[in-house]
Amino acid sequence: MADSLIIAGREFRSRLILGSGKYASFELMVKALEASGTDMVTVAVRRVNLGDRTKESFLDHIDPKKYHILPNTAGCYTAADAIRTAMLAREVLDNNWIKLEVIGDERTLFPDNQGLLEATRELVREGFVVLPYFNDDLIVARRLIEAGAAAVMPLAAPIGSGLGIQNLTNLRILREEINEVPLIVDAGVGTASDAALAMELGVDGVLMNTGIAGADDPIAMAEAMNLGVRAGRLAYKAGRIPRKLYASASSPLTGAIE
Amino acid sequence: MTIVVNGDQTQIAEGSGISDLVKSLGLVTERVAVEVNKRIVRRADWSSTTISEGDRVEIVHFVGGGEGDCD
Numbered sequence: 001m002a003d004s005l006i007i008a009g010r011e012f013r014s015r016l017i018l019g020s021g022k023y024a025s026f027e028l029m030v031k032a033l034e035a036s037g038t039d040m041v042t043v044a045v046r047r048v049n050l051g052d053r054t055k056e057s058f059l060d061h062i063d064p065k066k067y068h069i070l071p072n073t074a075g076c077y078t079a080a081d082a083i084r085t086a087m088l089a090r091e092v093l094d095n096n097w098i099k100l101e102v103i104g105d106e107r108t109l110f111p112d113n114q115g116l117l118e119a120t121r122e123l124v125r126e127g128f129v130v131l132p133y134f135n136d137d138l139i140v141a142r143r144l145i146e147a148g149a150a151a152v153m154p155l156a157a158p159i160g161s162g163l164g165i166q167n168l169t170n171l172r173i174l175r176e177e178i179n180e181v182p183l184i185v186d187a188g189v190g191t192a193s194d195a196a197l198a199m200e201l202g203v204d205g206v207l208m209n210t211g212i213a214g215a216d217d218p219i220a221m222a223e224a225m226n227l228g229v230r231a232g233r234l235a236y237k238a239g240r241i242p243r244k245l246y247a248s249a250s251s252p253l254t255g256a257i258e
Numbered sequence: 259m260t261i262v263v264n265g266d267q268t269q270i271a272e273g274s275g276i277s278d279l280v281k282s283l284g285l286v287t288e289r290v291a292v293e294v295n296k297r298i299v300r301r302a303d304w305s306s307t308t309i310s311e312g313d314r315v316e317i318v319h320f321v322g323g324g325e326g327d328c329d
Contacts, residue, residue, distance in 0.1 A: 020322035044323025047264040091291035
């Protein structure tokens with residue numbers, strides 16, 4: 001597969017990963033996933049609603065053979081909770097991949113890096129493929145890689161904020177310094193140009209949820225993100241022109257009529 | 259006997275196993291994971307694991323979720 005995204009030895013055609021939350025209906029979610037071209041979708045782990053038996057289950061709508069299911073530890077504020085959630089997630093589909101979130105603050109949903117590192121170490125020891133969400137800190141990234149993370153996922157901006165990449169400089173540094181595992185931007189993407197910009201910087205992939213699910217027309221936005229990620233990737237690989245302060249004529253300087 | 263399932267008190271027959279409980283709740287085996295008193299019980303062990311009075315059971319499944327959300 002040409003230019004595929006490879007995480008823990010597994011190939012993905014698409015460099016866009018989607019979350020499955022906040023959709024108005026399962027039907028809409030399925031269509032958005034389709035339009036996005038994604039190969040991988042994150043899911044949360046929650047109690048079965050025993051009181052309301054009419055509620056359909058996520059797996060009724062998403063075929064694990066078509067999409068790689070990536071359980072997450074959304075809503076976990078401690079390493080212990082995240083580890084426990086990951087273990088439960090693994091039991092559902094015998095799938096040892098986990099998108100690890102250990103949250104440190106309710107308003108910003110910024111990660112608790114200490115808890116994150118602890119949980120990463122423990123889950124790697126338990127044989128999980130760990131994809132941690134963190135802030136764009138190079139040192140934390142290195143620690144996560146040392147701990148055995150299969151990819152590192154810096155936030156562009158707070159989850160659901162739609163602000164796009166807030167710290168371009170940091171992200172560029174991360175891209176230059178990290179080559180052991182894929183670098184995937186996660187959180188804060190608002191529109192297609194945000195995703196394209198991330199890919200133009202050379203990151204390996206983008207993960208988003210609210211940017212699509214919260215759009216007026218999620219299916220159209222999913223397609224936009226699909227194109228944005230692909231455009232950004234192509235542009236990155238094409239090798240852009242340098243930025244110059246002054247003009248550089250495109251037409252020959254000689255042979256003009258006088 | 260009384261046990262707690264997903265936070266709510268529930269009555270089940272004495273000597274019930276996890277398989278019995280999951281079936282009686284009408285759940286699809288392959289879609290859920292089960293914890294008893296904070297210890298995960300693997301699916302392969304469901305039929306051989308009995309539940310005791312007062313046990314706290316958690317039954318979870320996958321729901322739509324991206325990052326951070328709790329609903």
